[in-house]
Amino acid sequence: MELRSLLQLAYVGATTILLKRKRPLVGSIILTDKCNLACKHCAVSNITSIIYPYAQIRAEMQGLYTEGVRILFFYGGEPFLWRNQGRTLRDLVIEAKQIGFLLVNVVTNGTLQVDLPEADLVMVSLDGGKEKHNAIRGETYDRILANIEQASKENVCLYMAINQINKGDIKAVCETAVRTKNVKAVSFNFHTPYPGTEQLKLSRADKQVCADKIAQLIDAGYPILNLKSALPYIVDNTFPTPCYQCVVVENGGKWVCGRCIGIEGLCAECGFFFAAEFSLLFKGNLKVTWDLLRTYLKYI
Template identity: 25%
Template sequence: MRLVHHPILCNYYVTYRCNAKCGFCDIWERPSPYVTYEQVEQNLKSLKKLGVKVIDFTGGEPLLHRDIDRFVHLAKELGFITTLTTNTLLYPKYAEKLKGNVDMLHFSLDTADQAKHDEMRGVACYDHVMQSIQIAQSLDERPDILMTVFEENIGDIETLYQQVCLPNNLVLILNPAFDYNEVETGQQLSPKSLDILKKWGKKKNIYINGGFLKLRKEGGNQTTNPICKAASTTIVISPENELILPCYHLGQQSFPIEGKLEEIYQSQEAQKLIALEGRLPECQGCTINCYMQPSFAVNVNKYFWSALPSTLKYNRMKGTWKALL
């Protein structure tokens, strides 16, 4: 049973540029412009009319955009829930300007081992995360620690949790790594590792979406009976100010927005692509977290019920549940 029939999330790529070189991501290799304030303002107003609730300002590294503080401020003024993930290299520069305008601020940190984290990210950023935690707390901000989990670092959850998250009363988000297109992230998480993540999800200040774990154990999205609702739940806007369908990671087609986001999204051509969500050959076995999370939220099925406890737990911890009503 479908609960929501309109998009609820916008993944807004303000730039593909990044000042890190993570081995599990290829976005930093792509040339990219920066979105303009005028484009963001116009598109946010259209997104509001389309029913979107959450704006995820993403990249690349979103803090590379000199107007990122203006974007999150505008989104909050318009009543959106805002999210932003950063490697923190530039957070000290923007911390004061971002204060109070990012509901879900995520600091990427994959282990409490400085050398290992810096190697995984391709740049020395561990010390910046530690510094950024202190700066954020001095501003009464409460960032989350976002850990991308692989087979090679799943054993590091304990020290990261005990040494960084609990002492600072921060939520630890466990984000299982996924492959996409030609980007391989190494050995996929084993059933044993998925069970380990499930156990961690029961602990205080830890979030792991139970639907992610169930989907992976069952082989990912199945094109014959797709769970993925990426295109109908999530609007993806590129730095070129284009609507990308059915999702960023497949990017089958891009539509120049030119001030007509609502019209383009509702057009017959776009709706035909939206109808193919989860059914394309490339969709078989997909487990991409950023599309599955909203997919689980709009359809009452076994994944909805698997995701619900962890989703409620996180929104209770962050105080954002009322804004979702």
């Protein structure tokens, strides 16, 4: 991250904490729910399969920036499937930077393409070693790793959703990160049990074992883009929800924290680490704030 962007983010973050502001800082735009995969743990793909038009995405970007958002994520569905009026995901990332977003990230399944040098982070979902990943995501592991290695910039962060199938593969993904070209770090989530995916959820005891493993790997120096200080809150689901500084927009709709906010009871079982990490940060948790500064400076 450039020093100028870092200082700007630190200023916006500090005023949000000190003035107890609830305005959003982290925004996600869903470009489409269309997807080329059908992962076992996912409940959000191919519901409409609509690719949202460029004009709408552009207005959403401008709206979020005006509201105060400075960290932007492009999500799907599969965002690399997005195309409209001759524009691609890459054009959107470039425009987002021109608008003034300080960090622009993309979350992708990595099967179509990974190379996006203009993005700060390309979060590529990898759900285990080859066997467990393919059990969840179909035969995609080799293609994803080849795409990562062929990228032109070291801006990839592996993104693993830990569930009943792959809970034993946390270290394997960290080792893949270390040995794979272009990968900077790994980021984890626990499975969030959307209706229809409850069979994959982790018990509290499972989460504790996984959190202990993640903490041990952080201590051992593996490149992990999560905060050790937030893990106890994630295991016990005691972080404040929703995270008012996070916002998601899709096709004219807007949700604080996540689209999942409308699903009754889901926040109490939330496995999204960002929700815990950002809500604790913006509540002024000093340990989390220090941990975030140290961790983000290392990997972004």
